[in-house]
Amino acid sequence: MLNITTKIFLSVIVIFFTFTLNANEISKERIHEVLQNAYNKYKGDMGGHNAKYIHALAVVDPTIFGITLVDKNGNIYEIGDTKKEVSIQSVSKVFTAALVMSEQGAKFVQNKIGVNATGAAFNSVIAIEEHGGSALNPFVNAGAIQTTSWVKAKDSKERWAKILANMSTFAGRHLQLNKDVYTSEVHDNKRNQAISMLLDAYERMGSDPLEATTVYTKQCSLNISAHDLAVMGATIANHGVNPVTKIRVLSSQYTPKIMAIMETAGLYDNAGDWLYDTGVPAKSGVGGGIVAIVPGEFGIGVVSPPLDKYGNSVRAQLAIKYIVKELGLNPLAH
Ligand code: GLN
Numbered sequence: 001m002l003n004i005t006t007k008i009f010l011s012v013i014v015i016f017f018t019f020t021l022n023a024n025e026i027s028k029e030r031i032h033e034v035l036q037n038a039y040n041k042y043k044g045d046m047g048g049h050n051a052k053y054i055h056a057l058a059v060v061d062p063t064i065f066g067i068t069l070v071d072k073n074g075n076i077y078e079i080g081d082t083k084k085e086v087s088i089q090s091v092s093k094v095f096t097a098a099l100v101m102s103e104q105g106a107k108f109v110q111n112k113i114g115v116n117a118t119g120a121a122f123n124s125v126i127a128i129e130e131h132g133g134s135a136l137n138p139f140v141n142a143g144a145i146q147t148t149s150w151v152k153a154k155d156s157k158e159r160w161a162k163i164l165a166n167m168s169t170f171a172g173r174h175l176q177l178n179k180d181v182y183t184s185e186v187h188d189n190k191r192n193q194a195i196s197m198l199l200d201a202y203e204r205m206g207s208d209p210l211e212a213t214t215v216y217t218k219q220c221s222l223n224i225s226a227h228d229l230a231v232m233g234a235t236i237a238n239h240g241v242n243p244v245t246k247i248r249v250l251s252s253q254y255t256p257k258i259m260a261i262m263e264t265a266g267l268y269d270n271a272g273d274w275l276y277d278t279g280v281p282a283k284s285g286v287g288g289g290i291v292a293i294v295p296g297e298f299g300i301g302v303v304s305p306p307l308d309k310y311g312n313s314v315r316a317q318l319a320i321k322y323i324v325k326e327l328g329l330n331p332l333a334h
Helices: 004-023 028-042 089-104 106-113 126-130 141-149 156-171 179-186 190-201 209-220 226-237 255-265 268-278 314-326
Strands: 066-071 076-080 282-284 289-294 298-303
Touching: 028 066, 028 076, 028 314, 066 226, 066 314, 076 226, 089 106, 089 141, 089 156, 089 209, 089 226, 089 255, 089 282, 089 289, 106 141, 126 190, 141 190, 141 209, 156 209, 156 226, 179 209, 190 209, 226 255, 226 289, 226 298, 255 268, 268 282, 268 314, 282 314, 289 314, 298 314
Parallel strands: none
Antiparallel strands: 066 076, 066 298, 282 289, 289 298
């Protein structure tokens, strides 16, 4: 039996450690408050324009604005139109790259596709030519179409089924195809077809280039909300385990690799400024979604269709920058 002095001493130690550990945690009230402030601050910001080069994106409601934050324990904080869906577009590139990394390894992605910034627009053809036929990274169109082509499958039907299942597991629900966006984009993706043919000429493709482009276009046309993006991001933040469903989607050895590419190329030719301002790995899509990750802690998903000249959502960037600053989440500052 412990004497009373020892008991008191042990209790003090327990209280001390509990307090010290919790001292670094941000309270739920504070997170709600900061999300609310971000929403109020930027809701009326009408900067930017919907993507026009895909007709179905030009007609999406530009006022949609939703912010969701999911922590590593699956707690959800959200405000605004967080269940309104837009097409995932380039944010999908993250999850298919994760799938190919799982199947073929991190070295394969580095050697075959590349993990460096292009310094050029997301749909640049010149960047491929200037780099000896390399797409440079899986988050520009060239690298993403190439990534899709390397998903192991007997045909494009199976390839699509695997990509859909993978993204749905990241999101923790069965994602649906936005048929309007798909139809609009699949009839107007000659540039991406040209990119895929060029890469094929450089012997970089894993399957038929035009088929891979069609599967890639489908993956870009999946509907997601700010809520979905935050859960998907939180899964990477939580070392590959979806914190809501508790299902492992990706090995923890690959999450730092995926986040490294997000830092290098997630916001295309503006990735440097983004990293400088926020320090968080992120990925944008021309549908208006951005997912940002605070490693080991949070996924943040924001949807707002109007884009800047780089193809990144204006309000999503503003909201994430604000949240990261107010909650002190810049991982490079820790
Ligand atoms: N599907 C779009 C395209 O191929 C994706 C681009 C993006 O979101 N940046 O052009």
